[in-house]
Amino acid sequence: MERRRILTTTVALSAAALASTPPAAAAPPRSVPLSAGDVAAARRLFAAGAYSHLDQALPLLLADTQRSVEADPTGAARVAAVWALASQLAVKQGRI
Numbered sequence: 001m002e003r004r005r006i007l008t009t010t011v012a013l014s015a016a017a018l019a020s021t022p023p024a025a026a027a028p029p030r031s032v033p034l035s036a037g038d039v040a041a042a043r044r045l046f047a048a049g050a051y052s053h054l055d056q057a058l059p060l061l062l063a064d065t066q067r068s069v070e071a072d073p074t075g076a077a078r079v080a081a082v083w084a085l086a087s088q089l090a091v092k093q094g095r096i
Contacts, residue, residue: 032064032067033064033067033070033071033072033078034061034065034067034075034078034079034082035078042054042057042061042082043085051092051093054085054089055089058082058085061082062082062086065079065083
């Protein structure tokens, strides 16, 4: 049951992110995988309550997810951490 809720949340969040991101804000992939520092910085923003800054940074992080998965197995873990953080942010902002 918990897995189903997480998957539903993730799908809803990704659909909302795609629908609410204006074309000018949609950044092309940097063609570099996510680094541990990128994920740690995003977590620090969340922990500090800087939700608007994190909301601006997430499209850039999410744009790098495909490259991260292709790069190495740890990239997949970083991608999962970014999506989990995105879902937590959506809950905090009342989107879900």
